[in-house]
Amino acid sequence: MALLCAAVVLLAAGFGFGYPELALLGASAAVAVGCALGYAAGRPRLAVTRVAEPDRVARGEPATMTLTVRNAGRLRRAGLVAEDRCGRQPVAVPLLRLRPGHDTTVSYPVPTHRRGVVPVGPLRVTGRDVLGLVRFSRRHGPATDVWVHPRVHPLSAVPAGVARSLDGRIDRVPHGSITFDSLREYVVGDELRRVHWRTSARVGELMVREHVDTSLPTIVVLLDNRAAAHPVVDGLADTFESACEAAASVVAAATRENLAVSLLLVVPDDGRGSYLDRLTEAGLRQGGRSGTGNRSDDDPLRTATDRLRQQRLGDTLVFLTGPGGRADLGRLGALRGAYPSVVVAVFGPAAQPPAAGHPEPAGPAGPGGRPTGGGPGGTAGVVLIDAADGPRFAAAWNGVDRW
Known part of the structure; x- marks a missing residue:
């Protein structure tokens, strides 16, 4: 810009006062500016x-x-x-x-x-x-x-569930029950009423109908992504990262076992993409205050639990939260009527025992986590796991003998 102004001044002075040297300098400056602008205008391909x-x-x-x-x-x-x-x-x-x-x-x-x-x-x-x-x-x-x-930690087993479905099938199902599966050759001890006589006459040997009891357990993973549930230190919420790793681990284990699984967030997202992609994009969001009992649109946990109770999306519920969500565990215990098996995992350092009306810990602390409750793995259908991070959650999960 300065050179362009100088070119204008030099050209004006050279032609105005009759100094060809100044006009030559002004023309040279104008040519240099024009070449530079032409070079910049040409877009490299x-x-x-x-x-x-x-x-x-x-x-x-x-x-x-x-x-x-x-x-x-x-x-x-x-x-x-x-x-x-x-x-x-x-x-x-x-x-x-x-x-x-x-x-x-x-x-x-x-x-x-x-x-x-x-x-x-x-x-x-x-x-x-x-x-x-x-x-x-x-x-x-x-x-x-x-x-x-998020990292996926190996889980040795997942809840088998209690829901029955005539359309579903998993590998570990009891044989000899209600749903036709295939025909096989007769062996000593098979009941004659299971013989398929028409096929037996066609192939020339006794063929027996094989039945299975099909079970399609459905696991619902509820991830607490409220900002009030997870403390943020130096811009990072370590407990929320651990909860995302636990959610990914449960989803991966259910997929490995060919079980139906769904992922929900307390503060809902758009629900698009694969579960791992949704967990990758998941972040803390502002919501209602933890521990309040007022019914309000600003309380996303109450909205989520009401939806779970009304729709009954599965038979096993896994709730993953941080230290700030411990005061809300009573709401998850109230879902035991709709979900026969409820697993609650609280991430963070060792916390105080839950308040009255919440699942009571009774088991001793195990390595890396603590599956608690009255008796093996929990009481009245609730399993409570205290874990510091994702690997310790996996260790505590694998230590539950109830699956």
């Missing part, structure tokens, strides 16, 4: 592709982003500097001597130390003319996301 390997990864596992930039133009653009963005970290991409028709490739690790969606890109290309008069910056290529899922 860059083809940008990026591949995440993998694009979904568990927290702490390695992930790599590979970026390829190709010069699709006919000219070599000098003075270009490219920078990619990976989360909050800048990544330099060399473009200074990229010839036409050639490409450059850069691979860099994606930070996966925290659960969440890591935005990557777009590529930002900056350049300037040879005299440094004009500087420009443009974005090239689309941005992409890398999903850092």
Whole structure:
């Protein structure tokens, strides 16, 4: 801008007072500014592709982003500097001597130390003319996301449930009950009333109808994502991260056993995407105050428990909360009529015993967690687990002999 103003002044003075030298200097300055503007107006033709390997990864596992930039133009653009963005970290991409028709490739690790969606890109290309008069910056290529899922800890078993379904089937079902499954050859001891005579006559040997008792237990995981339930220290809510890991572990164990499972959040989300993707995007949200008994639209936990009671979405309920949700455990105990099996997990340091009307701990503290209640695994259909983090939750869960 200063050089452009100087060019105008020099041209005016040169032509106005008859000094050709000043006019020549002004014309040279104007030509330099025009060339710089023309260089900045020409958009570099860059083809940008990026591949995440993998694009979904568990927290702490390695992930790599590979970026390829190709010069699709006919000219070599000098003075270009490219920078990619990976989360909050800048990544330099060399473009200074990229010839036409050639490409450059850069691979860099994606930070996966925290659960969440890591935005990557777009590529930002900056350049300037040879005299440094004009500087420009443009974005090239689309941005992409890398999903850092919560860690999944191995759970040895899941609740078997009590709900019966004539359409469902799991592997560990008792044989010889109500639903036809297949035909097999007769063995000594089979009841003759189970012989399928028509098939036996066709194949020339006795064939017996095989029946199974199909059971389709449904597990409902309720994740407490209220800000009041989880303390935030230095910008991190460790208990909420542990609750997300526990929810992912229960969902993965149920999927492994071919059991139906559903995931709900106390402060609901849009319900789109896979369970692990929803847990990746889950965050703390403001809601009603913990421990209040007033019926209000500002109390999301009451709304969630009312929905669970009315709809009866399954036969096993798993509630995952933090230290701030301990005062609300009585509401979960009230759901035992609708859900024969209720599992409550409270994450955080060792807490005081629950207040009156809440599930009472009676078992001794175990390694990494404490499954409590009157008798093995709980009392009156409630299992209460105190755990400091996700691995200790898995250890306490695996220590419950009620499954």
